[in-house]
Amino acid sequence: MKLFALMLASVASFLLSPGVQAQETAPDVLVKNVTNEVLDIIRKDKDIKAGSTKRAIELVDHKVLPHFNFSRMTALAVGRDWRQATPEQQKALTEAFKELLVRTYSNALIAYKNETVDYRPFKMQAGETDVTVRTQIHQPGAKQPITLDYSLEKTAKGWKVYDVVVAGVSLVTNYRSTFATEIRNGGIDGLVKTLQAKNKSLEASAK
Amino acid sequence: MKTGLSRQISKLAIVVAAAGLLGGCATSGNPKDPIEGFNRAMFGFNEGLDKVIIKPVATGYEAVLPSPLQTGVSNFFSNIADLMIGVNNLIQGKPAQAASDAGRVLVNTTMGFLGIIDVASTMGMEKHEEDFGQTFGRWGMGDGAYVVLPFFGPRTARDTIGLVFDVATDPVSHIDHIPSRNTLLAVRVISDRAQFLKADKVIEEAALDKYSYVRDAYLQRRQSLIHDGNPPKFDPYSGSQEGKVSEAPQEGTSAAQVATRN
Numbered sequence: 222m223k224l225f226a227l228m229l230a231s232v233a234s235f236l237l238s239p240g241v242q243a244q245e246t247a248p249d250v251l252v253k254n255v256t257n258e259v260l261d262i263i264r265k266d267k268d269i270k271a272g273s274t275k276r277a278i279e280l281v282d283h284k285v286l287p288h289f290n291f292s293r294m295t296a297l298a299v300g301r302d303w304r305q306a307t308p309e310q311q312k313a314l315t316e317a318f319k320e321l322l323v324r325t326y327s328n329a330l331i332a333y334k335n336e337t338v339d340y341r342p343f344k345m346q347a348g349e350t351d352v353t354v355r356t357q358i359h360q361p362g363a364k365q366p367i368t369l370d371y372s373l374e375k376t377a378k379g380w381k382v383y384d385v386v387v388a389g390v391s392l393v394t395n396y397r398s399t400f401a402t403e404i405r406n407g408g409i410d411g412l413v414k415t416l417q418a419k420n421k422s423l424e425a426s427a428k
Numbered sequence: 429m430k431t432g433l434s435r436q437i438s439k440l441a442i443v444v445a446a447a448g449l450l451g452g453c454a455t456s457g458n459p460k461d462p463i464e465g466f467n468r469a470m471f472g473f474n475e476g477l478d479k480v481i482i483k484p485v486a487t488g489y490e491a492v493l494p495s496p497l498q499t500g501v502s503n504f505f506s507n508i509a510d511l512m513i514g515v516n517n518l519i520q521g522k523p524a525q526a527a528s529d530a531g532r533v534l535v536n537t538t539m540g541f542l543g544i545i546d547v548a549s550t551m552g553m554e555k556h557e558e559d560f561g562q563t564f565g566r567w568g569m570g571d572g573a574y575v576v577l578p579f580f581g582p583r584t585a586r587d588t589i590g591l592v593f594d595v596a597t598d599p600v601s602h603i604d605h606i607p608s609r610n611t612l613l614a615v616r617v618i619s620d621r622a623q624f625l626k627a628d629k630v631i632e633e634a635a636l637d638k639y640s641y642v643r644d645a646y647l648q649r650r651q652s653l654i655h656d657g658n659p660p661k662f663d664p665y666s667g668s669q670e671g672k673v674s675e676a677p678q679e680g681t682s683a684a685q686v687a688t689r690n
Contacts, residue, residue, distance in 0.1 A: 321634070325630060328630060332626040332629060360623065361498075361499065368657065389651070389652025389653060389659070390645045390648045390652070395644045395648060396636070398458060398640055399635075399636050399637050402637075402640070415636060
């Protein structure tokens with residue numbers, strides 16, 4: 222009976238609100254679709270081919286960002302000190318960290334645009350809310366593929382990425398000790414300032 | 429050849445001992461990195477060496493050599509390395525992986541023309557990455573202090589001991605014909621370095637402080653390797669289980685919460 226109600230509900234939601242349905246995409250399918258779409262654009266876009274970071278950032282902003290939970294990422298990167306931060310500081314930190322990650326990610330995409338992506342088999346238990354989607358990047362000339370894993374959690378707005386792990390290195394928690402040092406020396410505001418300065422210098426050197 | 433090798437090892441031992449002695453001075457409070465002052469100096473030395481010699485040569489190598497040839501060179505060395513990777517898998521108690529590694533060497537050395545073509549991978553025999561540092565980690569030896577070695581770069585105390593064994597059992601360093609040996613060692617360094625040229629740029633951009641970024645990435649990577657890609661989610665700094673940061677603001681309510689509410 223319950224199952225029938227559930228089926229009915231899912232059919233109804235499918236018919237009534239395709240928008241909601243789209244957000245219920247399985248995590249592995251989501252990663253695959255977004256990766257393929259972004260790589261496709263990157264390989265074709267003239268500006269990006271010419272090395273335009275600005276254009277790549279626009280693309281990432283538009284296509285990739287909606288699937289990331291940056292406040293969770295920032296909290297993970299900051300660790301225990303996150304609790305000390307005021308909501309305003311948390312917001313400023315998240316913004317600055319987001320900009321740095323987007324820039325780094327965009328440049329990595331440009332650098333690795335000719336590599337092929339391989340999706341590892343994905344299995345998920347029913348009702349799971351925290352999963353890892355594993356992919357591999359094959360570099361021409363390299364002996365071994367680089368693993369690229371996405372950690373996703375289920376939210377009311379669909380699956381959101383909260384960590385990206387490259388070759389076993391979490392791009393998020395790798396900042397933790399640097400952030401802790403910055404916070405110890407200049408408080409949360411000091412860290413925000415450092416991140417903003419880093420973003421500015423990267424912006425200045427970008428095409 | 430024997431003397432050359434033991435000289436290398438004793439040099440390494442001196443460096444490690446020196447690192448230990450200098451350890452008393454500079455620290456910035458990171459428990460994983462008690463000899464940070466020495467390490468930062470050594471990191472600077474390695475960066476300089478890389479900038480002046482290794483990176484330019486690797487950049488030239490990548491620009492001049494066609495990609496299939498680069499793959500051939502890297503496969504050739506990868507095949508040689510598979511031998512000790514298999515041994516390490518065996519003494520880590522992973523006989524299936526060890527057998528697969530031995531199979532890889534057999535297939536690649538014969539059908540793959542001395543390892544130049546990685547036939548085994550196309551046959552589904554996965555390439556592994558093992559070394560003595562990982563083996564000791566697997567056996568339960570802790571990381572020990574982080575140390576940056578000259579030339580070799582980041583290691584932990586455990587991985588430094590591992591490195592001594594890696595170097596001692598490296599088939600390339602046992603080649604009797606010295607010019608051939610040295611050429612092969614040099615080509616291997618350049619081939620390995622060429623694969624990191626892109627990553628290098630990304631790291632430069634991502635890091636607030638390159639030294640600590642590389643250190644933390646190295647420590648994370650080693651944890652991942654020791655656990656064959658499935659490390660426990662463990663926070664190396666606070667020593668507490670990481671799991672979820674509950675105070676992190678969620679974008680929307682999590683599905684789990686919705687489920688329990690209903």
